[in-house]
Amino acid sequence: MSAGNETFRVVRTVADLRSIVGEWRRAGLSVALVPTMGALHAGHLHLVAEALKRADRVITSVFVNPTQFAAHEDLGTYPRQQERDAELLAEVGCAVMFAPTVDEMYAPGAVTKISVGDAETGGPSQGLEGAFRPQMFGGVALVVAKLLNQAQADIAVFGEKDWQQLMVVRRLALDLDIPTEIIGVPTVRDETGLALSSRNAYLSAEELAVARRLNVILKEAGEKARAGRPVPGVEREAYDAILKAGFDTVDYVAIRRADDLDVFPSGVIEGEARILTAARIGRTRLIDNMAV
Missing domain, CATH: 3.30.1300.10 (Pantoate-beta-alanine ligase, C-terminal domain)
Known part of the structure; x- marks a missing residue:
């Protein structure tokens, strides 16, 4: 879909994001969200392109989420390139890059957690990644729930490379009555078939x-x-x-x-x-x- 040109903006607070989304809503525009941890590549930009086919305005979040990393994992070294990410997003027609700080996303004293299933009830977070990275899906569920609430988007677009994560997000949205439609997009691969990451x-x-x-x-x-x-x-x-x-x-x-x-x-x-x-x-x- 298309609704004319939109000046690309980098937004760092929830209040500013909601203000912009409010402007779009008053203009009758539809909104898509593409959640990412940044260090964008062709696979991410493909998600943005798919989102643009389905909505008038696209928000891409760029946030390395600390709650989904264990102490021994690569939180500190995970690639970060926000200036380049902003350039890429502006080139492909994204309207907003939402790039909050950790303090903006997680207020001091925040204690709320989300579990999408457990050993007793089952659920898509159990086994596979959930077994080898037991902290991951709780962190993913929390940050995605926050992003969906913050953006109030009509749709949210995720890559199928993280298939189990996609199942967790779909279950989360269903269980919490979040009206955002969760869209899965096939994995983008290089010329040899390697999944882009x-x-x-x-x-x-x-x-x-x-x-x-x-x-x-x-x-x-x-x-x-x-x-x-x-x-x-x-x-x-x-x-x-x-x-x-x-x-x-x-x-x-x-x-x-x-x-x-x-x-x-x-x-x-x-x-x-x-x-x-x-x-x-x-x-x-x-x-x-x-x-x-």
């Missing part, structure tokens, strides 16, 4: 060559499972293939039901499925997934 910047040339094998292994495994091979055996073969390709460790390879990430009780694929993985090479942890 801000963390790819950590990879050396040698590590990058290994990383580009990951999507190939997933595709081959998915084809085996779709052909009727028992899922556990396919998962083990893919796990071994990732290590053989040169990754240092593999956190998981899992073939799950696409809509709720549950296992297939029969041990073979029945219905829509995704294959998901997380693996480490050097200091970089890569995740990927694809439809099976």
Whole structure:
């Protein structure tokens, strides 16, 4: 959609963001939100382009969210390039870059937490990333809930590379009666099929060559499972293939039901499925997934 030219603005407070959104609402314009942690690449800009097809104005948040990082993870070294991010967003037609400080997002004394499922009730945050990064989805749920509340957008656009995160956000919006429609956009990949990620910047040339094998292994495994091979055996073969390709460790390879990430009780694929993985090479942890 399009509603004429809009001067690009960088906004750092919730009050200013809400003031701008109020102006748009009074003008009858629709609003989209694209949440990011910055260090923008072509995959992020594709999300903005998709949002522009669906709404008159697009807000892209740029915020490295501390509540989703554990103490040993890369919060301090996560790539930050806000000036470049602003340039890129202005070029592709984004109206606002919302880049708050940590203090703006989390007021002193803030104690509220959000859990999208637990060991007793289940839910999309359990297992896979939730097992290896147990702090992550609570932090994601909290910051996304805040962003959706702050922006009051008609739609919010997320990449499918973080498939489990997308499922968590959809469950969050449903459970909390948040009216924003959650849109998933297929993963953007480079010419070899590697999923684009801000963390790819950590990879050396040698590590990058290994990383580009990951999507190939997933595709081959998915084809085996779709052909009727028992899922556990396919998962083990893919796990071994990732290590053989040169990754240092593999956190998981899992073939799950696409809509709720549950296992297939029969041990073979029945219905829509995704294959998901997380693996480490050097200091970089890569995740990927694809439809099976």
